[in-house]
Ligand SMILES: *[C@@H]1O[C@H](CO)[C@@H](O)[C@H](O)[C@H]1NC(C)=O
Ligand SMILES: *[C@@H]1O[C@H](CO)[C@@H](O)[C@H](O)[C@H]1NC(C)=O
Ligand SMILES: *[C@@H]1O[C@H](CO)[C@@H](O)[C@H](O)[C@H]1NC(C)=O
Ligand SMILES: *[C@@H]1O[C@H](CO)[C@@H](O)[C@H](O)[C@H]1NC(C)=O
Ligand SMILES: *[C@@H]1O[C@H](CO)[C@@H](O)[C@H](O)[C@H]1NC(C)=O
């Protein structure tokens with residue numbers, strides 16, 4: 212399973228070509244193509260770093276001491292935590308058991324809902340030139356002592372929040388933790404630590420007609436792109452903020468509201484990128500004016516890719532993530548489930564804040580998640596509506612290829628968040 216990436220690249224490239232009789236000329240061609248492909252992959256993906264470097268990094272990766280945590284600041288500057296590969300590691304993963312987490316969501320509990328192939332729980336993210344710090348749940352709670360960490364966003368972000376809670380849950384006795392929901396805000400508290408880990412439902416960040424945390428599935432999406440206060444007043448004073456917003460924007464146009472929902476002035480159609488950009492502007496203006504950045508840590512989780520088209524990763528066309536059991540090993544793989552233009556808008560917005568001295572750390576999880584076509588709930592989650600006969604006869608049609616099973620990929624996102632929280 213955890214074969215070196217180069218091997219997979221080679222296998223894929225050579226395996227796809229049908230060679231007839233293999234003359235020595237053809238063998239030479241294979242070798243030359245392979246060399247060229249490796250060259251292209253490395254120079255395109257990584258600014259030309261050589262494979263030797265990664266071998267060295269890997270050689271040290273499994274012999275880590277506790278000092279590793281202290282190494283984080285320097286190593287996270289030296290290396291790119293978001294560029295790497297997945298390594299099968301059933302010794303150290305998963306970081307918790309699905310059944311052991313008191314607050315597991317039925318949307319993400321794939322094992323509970325019948326998934327038999329559990330390999331998705333055992334992959335470790337290995338950055339090329341360094342290691343992720345070993346996750347220590349006590350250390351995380353210590354870091355969150357007297358602090359309020361709030362995840363703000365959509366159900367993907369909620370999944371990451373559930374993962375955070377599951378990562379610390381098992382070391383807190385039942386009498387020393389609580390979970391409360393008040394409207395759009397759900398708060399987990401580790402009482403002994405006076406630490407609060409919260410999720411605030413705002414799928415489009417700005418105000419919209421999908422703001423109800425329970426009843427938000429409306430056919431017609433209407434966004435008030437210039438207005439965020441309704442949500443933001445609930446998280447402005449948080450010590451650590453983790454934002455995301457992507458999937459709810461994925462449609463050619465959105466309806467945009469001028470005025471208020473109570474007394475609308477005008478509703479008009481706006482192109483996706485334009486409305487997303489306006490919402491990001493509203494968000495960044497709020498951050499600039501209302502959030503005291505001298506003592507806050509701010510994060511943006513980049514778009515979470517979907518896996519809805521099997522032909523994109525070379526499987527039988529017409530399927531989705533249903534039945535997938537292995538990650539994609541094609542280096543730098545990217546499907547149509549992620550929109551680079553939207554990513555660029557986020558980068559530009561964060562860049563704009565940086566020029567004003569406000570640091571929002573991008574958790575660049577897109578590429579590493581792109582590889583994980585097998586890690587979605589697929590059909591193994593609670594179905595909120597009874598399935599039709601037609602759906603049952605063709606499971607692929609109702610597979611969820613958006614969210615992520617837990618334990619799974621969002622635990623890795625949290626390990627990346629952890630690396631930044633523990634640094635310094
Ligand atoms: C995110 O990571 C991918 C893969 O390493 C990289 O290609 C991309 O440039 C990164 N984006 C940013 C803004 O760092
Ligand atoms: C985890 O963190 C706690 C608190 O910082 C520390 O006492 C403990 O030694 C750490 N455990 C490991 C295995 O590093
Ligand atoms: C408890 O944590 C909150 C943040 O969630 C903080 O405002 C408050 O000061 C903390 N209480 C104490 C006694 O430190
Ligand atoms: C719920 O939140 C509102 C503010 O939005 C607050 O006024 C109210 O006291 C909260 N209720 C509880 C039970 O915490
Ligand atoms: C911002 O935080 C700093 C450091 O904690 C504090 O000294 C300052 O008063 C805060 N500013 C505002 C406007 O709350």
Ligand SMILES: *[C@@H]1O[C@H](CO)[C@@H](O)[C@H](O)[C@H]1NC(C)=O
Nearest residue numbers: 527530533534535605606607
């Ligand atoms: C899914 O996998 C099972 C077992 O390998 C197989 O019987 C079934 O035909 C597959 N379904 C699809 C839609 O590929």
